[in-house]
Amino acid sequence: MAIAAEHKGMSAFMLQSVASKQINNFRCDQKLPAEFVWDENERPTVRHDQYLDEEIPLIDLNGILSAVESDDCAISHEKLTADMVAACKEWGVFQVINHGIPPEVVERARSQGRKLFSLSLDEKLKVQRQPQSITGYGATRMANFFRSLMWSESFTMRASPNSNICDYGNMLWPNESQEFCEAFEDYDHKLRSLAMKITKLLFEGLGKMPEQNEVFNDFWGSLHMNHYPPCPQPLQTMGLAAHTDSSCLTIMQQGTIGGLQVMRGGKWVSVKPHPSAFVIQVGDMLQVLTNGKLKSTLHRAVVNESSSRLSIVYFFTPDPLTTVVPLTLSKNEKPLYKPLSWKEYLNVKAKCFMGALDHYTLPITN
Ligand SMILES: O=C(O)CCC(=O)C(=O)O
Numbered sequence: 001m002a003i004a005a006e007h008k009g010m011s012a013f014m015l016q017s018v019a020s021k022q023i024n025n026f027r028c029d030q031k032l033p034a035e036f037v038w039d040e041n042e043r044p045t046v047r048h049d050q051y052l053d054e055e056i057p058l059i060d061l062n063g064i065l066s067a068v069e070s071d072d073c074a075i076s077h078e079k080l081t082a083d084m085v086a087a088c089k090e091w092g093v094f095q096v097i098n099h100g101i102p103p104e105v106v107e108r109a110r111s112q113g114r115k116l117f118s119l120s121l122d123e124k125l126k127v128q129r130q131p132q133s134i135t136g137y138g139a140t141r142m143a144n145f146f147r148s149l150m151w152s153e154s155f156t157m158r159a160s161p162n163s164n165i166c167d168y169g170n171m172l173w174p175n176e177s178q179e180f181c182e183a184f185e186d187y188d189h190k191l192r193s194l195a196m197k198i199t200k201l202l203f204e205g206l207g208k209m210p211e212q213n214e215v216f217n218d219f220w221g222s223l224h225m226n227h228y229p230p231c232p233q234p235l236q237t238m239g240l241a242a243h244t245d246s247s248c249l250t251i252m253q254q255g256t257i258g259g260l261q262v263m264r265g266g267k268w269v270s271v272k273p274h275p276s277a278f279v280i281q282v283g284d285m286l287q288v289l290t291n292g293k294l295k296s297t298l299h300r301a302v303v304n305e306s307s308s309r310l311s312i313v314y315f316f317t318p319d320p321l322t323t324v325v326p327l328t329l330s331k332n333e334k335p336l337y338k339p340l341s342w343k344e345y346l347n348v349k350a351k352c353f354m355g356a357l358d359h360y361t362l363p364i365t366n
Helices: 002-007 012-024 071-090 103-117 121-125 141-145 165-172 178-205 284-289 342-360
Strands: 058-060 093-097 136-138 153-158 219-228 240-243 249-253 260-264 267-270 278-282 299-301 309-318
Touching: 012 121, 012 136, 012 141, 012 153, 058 071, 071 093, 071 178, 103 153, 103 178, 103 219, 103 249, 103 309, 141 240, 141 342, 153 165, 165 178, 178 219, 178 249, 178 309, 284 342
Parallel strands: 058 093
Antiparallel strands: 093 278, 136 153, 153 219, 219 309, 240 299, 249 278, 249 309, 260 267, 260 299
16 A cells, blocks of 8 residues: 555654644645545544443542541442442443542643644654654654554653653743643642552452552653644544553543543443543553453544544553562462563563563463
8 A cells, every 4th residue: 555655664753753744734724644544444433522322430539539438438438449440341441520630730731731732843843752762742652553644743741750841841941831840740740649549449449459569669650642633534544543551540631522432342432521530541551460350441542623632641650660560369360461560561562562461471371
């Protein structure tokens, strides 16, 4: 196919540059450029706003996140953790409300995200993601696994405890980066705490609370934003191709415009935006830590013709060098995965993409 031949031999870095240039120079009276047209059998069949009658589980964290609990609370706590685990097993995704993160914190980060993507391409290229780096501006890193380009641009920063948020703020707005820096540092700290709590609740729901394991002492975070401009032929392209996240947990804010779809029972399901909710998804590392009891969620993003969409994603990951092993083993249960570090896993994922977990999967023995 012509497009494949055209892209053959291009590095992910070059593909990112091609995609960013095309998207930023695009005029809305133009047709979808050929590089973005996906093969018919790979195109979306479910629109961004085509929702099921059955709702994706909505979990109310009201009261549960506070430290003090009465006996009544203990019952609801148990039910809540069981509901979370059931949602992960049945849907691979759930949304949380009353999560304790004020709406103004979310809006402040979203407004800075919109400001960033509305900069000129030249300004954004000052912070372009470099070939071996996971942070910076560009198209998605998984670009070179696909023959066609994706209709999106993205920007990633390391979050605490090793944040480069303010460094990026200073590079983008040398004399006025304070607002950017404060907005995302605040967002980062609050999301980190929420991610820790939800991770613990999930382990509790599985009946195992491995507090002592070193993974729990040292989680890292990163903040990733995706911008999907309106697209003239949304059903011929893909915003972000199907993938699982390498993280432990992913917490996403998708605003009011839908586009996220998760695979459930062999079918794509659109996640309906809830005005104040965060979307929670299981990543590859949680699959390893739970010995496959929770599976990482296969998901993708589709685009639409009328509205631009911004998603802000917080990836909660193990410390890059800490050894990650299955932690929820019951008596006689064998580990399904070899020990790994997240750093090493990212390198394998960059080469094998969706085959990365297979690389660490142990043969089943009796
Ligand atoms: O924007 C979305 O809806 C999906 C984002 C996503 O899957 C990602 O950034 O990994």
